[in-house]
Amino acid sequence: MAEPLAVYIHWPFCVSKCPYCDFNSHVRETVDPARWTRALLSDLDHAAELAPEREIVSIFFGGGTPSLMPPESVAALIRRVRALWRIAPSVEITLEANPNSAERERFRGYREAGVNRLSLGVQALDDEDLKRLGRRHDKREALAAIDAAREVFARYSFDLIYARAGQSEGAWRRELEGALPLARDHLSLYQLTLEPGTRFAALAAAGALSLPDEEHAAALYELTQETLGAAGLPAYEISNHARPGAECRHNLAYWRYEDYVGIGPGAEGRITRSGAKVATRQTRSPEHWLSAVEAAGTGLNETFALSREEATLEMLMMGLRLAEGIARPAFERVAGCDIEALFGSPLRTLCDGGFLALDNERLVATDAGRERLDAVLAALLVKTRFSSRGCGSSEARRSPPRLLPARL
């Protein structure tokens, strides 16, 4: 059976830049969709050479604002994926969309093109907060877009941002309770964080914006977990909630550290070749990316094999975000040794403290562990030492390296 592969396609343009967003998104007066589609198609061809003979489990159109793409471009790209690889019968094809009325009118076109899942960037169900978040839609449009998504697509999800300036627990609870009946089986709920280089970060540095402190943010996070759990949409990842079985297949590929190719400006890929993970990265600036593809057929500007240590770190930081954690065999394949041998006493301390749980099948971050995952990762890795041959914690006894004759 062919190895599964997920395909990510990045559309880097937005109508306006939101003040919290640090994604690779850009505002341009005019974009030539035909020229951009040709370039993305060409980059897809190149990706198929890097990762041939796979079965496609997911295609994801992200951005930027991919709902600014003409449906025929989306159709052409999906057709090309189908031509290049074998497609799994259950393939998930997601497109991110904004709830503006102009984009809503294209929903049916996207469905015709093959999209079977829509992810809406609603962000808030409060007009004042939507304005503060720099969004171009209001609550009424958001509700209309959700209605349309429900009507057009078998699967849809929407995003909300919480821990906004001045947001009380009561206000967020009411907003969540208003959102739940609108959701079918999937919701993404993100804590608003200050990302370097964004306008919100500059405002906060100048003292003009103050977000909830750690204690308040924790209360909002815990309230989110309880409310969604009670409603039958438990968190399957830090910020993602779904009815069991309705998880986003595409994002699961990232968190399970499965292979994916990244198409379009700034996109990253991870492809297993000859047993090692190869990382790919595309040129970030849209214009540079476009000219690179037109000159060389691809916008890739970096392709390098990850060391065992790098791959293990990536798998850990992604996998522990999931409620299901990391399966032992998958971990051992990447790390080259078993979990206990690699982490030593910090692992025991974190398990005893109730932040991690390890059984015969998997390593899991508990609810408490996921809420503090960055600190858990740092504490777990404290004594971890990788060597080119095998691995172990610094406290594990080392056997001397076996000397091999220079020539056999």
Add this chain to the structure above:
Amino acid sequence: MTPLSRIRNFAIIAHIDHGKSTLADRLIEACGGLEAREMREQVLDSMELERERGITIKAQTVRLHYRAKDGEDYVLNLVDTPGHVDFSYEVNRSLAACEGSILVVDASQGVEAQTLANVYQAIEAGHEIVPVLNKIDLPAAEPLRVKEQIEEVVGLDAKDALLVSAKTGLNVGSVLEALVQRLPAPVGDGNAPLKALLVDSWYDPYLGVVILVRVRDGVLKSGEKIRLMATGAVHTVERVGVFTPKPSSAPALGPGEIGFITAGIKAVADCRVGDTITADRRPASAPLPGFKPVQPVVFCGLFPTDAADYERLRESLAKLRLNDASFRYEPETSAALGFGFRCGFLGLLHLEIIEERLRREFDLDLVATAPSVVYRVHLRDGEVMTLHNPVDMPDPVTIDHIEEPWIRATIFVPDAYLGGVLALCEERRGRQVDLTYAGNRAMLIYRLPLNEVVFDFHDRLKSVSRGYASFDYQLDGYEEGALVLMNILVNGESVDALSLIVHRDEAERRGRALCERLKDLIPRQLFQVAIQAAIGGRIIARETVKALRKDVLAKCYGGDVTRKRKLLEKQKEGKKRMRQFGKVEIPQSAFIAALKMGEE
């Protein structure tokens, strides 16, 4: 060689900033020791630090040629002395090389604490003293009042005090003339066996060890075999010379003369200050009276902020010690701060200077533990141990009592600030010995435990007196004290670098301050962190760093992996400088910051 009757050897003593170095500059200039283009301010203070802080650290000498009003040519040997109490042993040996002193007093400020301390040393050394009122050109100068003060407070006859402005050069000639007229000529016998006092020594990168000498009897020539009487070591004199102030060769040094020799000696530590140099072939029967060897009185640990600098710190300390045998160091390992050195100093200023030279000249970033004095711990079994590192404190049940060093402090302070200074001295367990007035200034004599002085006393004194108080001290014996070892515990484990020996009544205040400081410096951890101050098993202060509640990236998708992994790698790298306390890892930087805050 100069006939004895034409030689005058003198030192200049003064309180800091009263114009000692400027007067020396003028005297050198007036005698043509340096060309105008070679002159610069404070020509004898060769270290950058000396010039910047207006203090003299190393003694310097210069030979001046002066034609007096009687028409004769005289050789005047100026021995410059440090003004600060920490270097009083250097003052001592400088004075021993001379027959007289110029006492410089600022004509507007009057007598200050160091004036007094230095004058008493000069009187003890049997010096003829010439009082000079400097800065006479200032509008605020009050020569009459200051003369009175010299007579009342110091007890010197000031009627013939010279009125001088070293800055403008006014009356500098009268100083030179007074030296010839009022100081005695040295005495000595050129035919007797060689006897020369080893005044000082230092390392010169070109010449090796240079020895400053004062010849009493006999003649010192190059090529001669000399013997250092204390150690018995024999060396051949390579070069003989004098400072003008540039080093210049001389054929020989006779009785009464001051100059330098080099003799192929490798280390300054081999030359004991106060030793007697004699001829190996015809040695003197008895050495000159020497000096008490100096003992460090203040200790602290010095650690590199970056562990990678340890080797460089070791080399830098060795280099500094080449020229300063009075400071000591030995390797020390701290669980909280890593590898460093336990260093002993003559006083707080000495500590500050060494620390600052390490930072500046050797470009090292350092952290210093709280200064400690030398305690005498009397054990129940009758044994007495000396202790200068809190971590060496024996089990309290074995201790009978502890003695701590006391000082006798002299403080001059304007009336208006007397109240604040008295309160400070009382707060620091001081005992008043005397309080007298000289005009509108009070002279306070207090006995204080040294341990109360090494902890921010100078800063507090400066702030309660707005900088107008002057302070000097001498060690004044040991007394039993209610001293306890206070440990700072993090999750039940002691942080060695923060341990302190304190008076029982002070322990709680200091302990609480340290715990509060650490609470702000230790970042939240997955587990709660308990910070405690303890005396033995008794907890006297406690703070808690609450456990981390939320710390996770909200979003992490395919395009974020590389960037987030690099963050994690950086974090992992940073963890190398963590110290484990129970279940948590505390960054070393928190302890470094706690100690650095103590300096401010």
